[in-house]
Amino acid sequence: MYVLQLEPVHPYSFAATTRRLAHFEKTAYRFREGFFYRTLHLKERPVAVGIGWDGGQILVQVEEELSEAEVQCLKGMIRRMFSLDVDLAPFYEQMKKEPRLAPIVESRRGLHFVLDPTLYECLIKTIISQQLNLAFAATLIQRLIERAGSKVPFREEALPVFPTPSQVARLEYEDLQRLQFNRRKAEYVIDISRKIVDGGLDLEGMKTLPDQLVTDQLVSLRGVGRWTAECLLLFGMGRPDLLPAADIGLRNALKKAYGLDRQPTESDVRRWGENWTPWRSYATFYLWDSLSGA
Known part of the structure; x- marks a missing residue:
């Protein structure tokens, strides 16, 4: 078995980041004994890969021999897919200035995007x-x-x-x-x-x-x-500063967060979102996640 250990940029919560995989990505991932398993195309072939967490690191397991080129490909894919190099500390500092959003963000500290492999x-x-x-x-x-x-x-x-x-x-x-x-x-x-x-x-x-x-x-x-x-x-792509202002889910989350009696308009969202730059994607993601009740 090949085992790879990858250190993320902290703060990083594997539990929060992978919660959506267990609930919404069942076509791609299988959860078995603390590991999320899926197949990835490494160079010329698909390989079954297990992704878990131990001692503050991502653990990656592959139960077959890999070439050095495949190992390097796997490292890059996992780091990108699980956003291991995204430093959210500046985002958290910025959101402290947003009293309506600060509790939502703080309660999800360490939540990162999980990207599709291709x-x-x-x-x-x-x-x-x-x-x-x-x-x-x-x-x-x-x-x-x-x-x-x-x-x-x-x-x-x-x-x-x-x-x-x-x-x-x-x-x-x-x-x-x-x-x-x-x-x-x-x-x-x-x-x-x-x-x-x-x-x-x-x-x-x-x-x-x-x-x-x-x-x-x-x-x-x-x-x-x-x-x-x-x-x-x-x-x-995991672009950090995207604001889908017309999205119904985002507008519903903002209605709840701001205690409004109506759904905000697209122009409202764009105006508020100016204060979230350059982290509008993560503000949106955390607001979407707030609708799940987690």
Whole structure:
């Protein structure tokens, strides 16, 4: 077994950061004996990886031999996915000046974003989730994985591998319709996959672009609106200063936090959010989390 220890920038709460994985990411992660298991593409192959916590460090376990290139790839992926290099101390200091938000932020101290391993996985899952409740979206995502993806044997079970663009590109629209995708969503998922395979869309190349340019390029794609682009920036790239001011969940959380008798407008959110820069993504994330009651 290969074991990797990774030190995060503190304050860091593994329990708070991974709580959402157990409740909302069951298509990707399996929780077993204190470890979250999922498959990751390391260079040329998918590998089952366990992520846990011990003595203030992330523990990463892989029950097979890895090349040095795969080890370096794994280190980089886990550090990025679990936001291990994000220093939230300045965010906490800044939020002390926001009396309505300070208790929400302080009670979630150490909560970080968990990012999807690839922008492709994030984008496809977000497109599937558009205008659906969480349960049915998870069902459709699971069906796509089973139809187009593969599995990696792991102990007494097989862990699912999220499909690659080429695997999804080979599907026909009717394949997804038979899984209860509506026609338009089937077209969005398959057409974007084909565009990536054909070289017309370079998602990974967007990582170096500023937020607005990423948004502009994404919304030019059929099936991608501003909400989807913002989700990719947040949960695919971990951009720290994004404010999805039109989001209903954020506005509901602010209504509760500010004790309002009405939902704030988008312009209200943008005005208040000026005081949260350059940490508007984390302010938004903590407010979203406050709706869960945790």
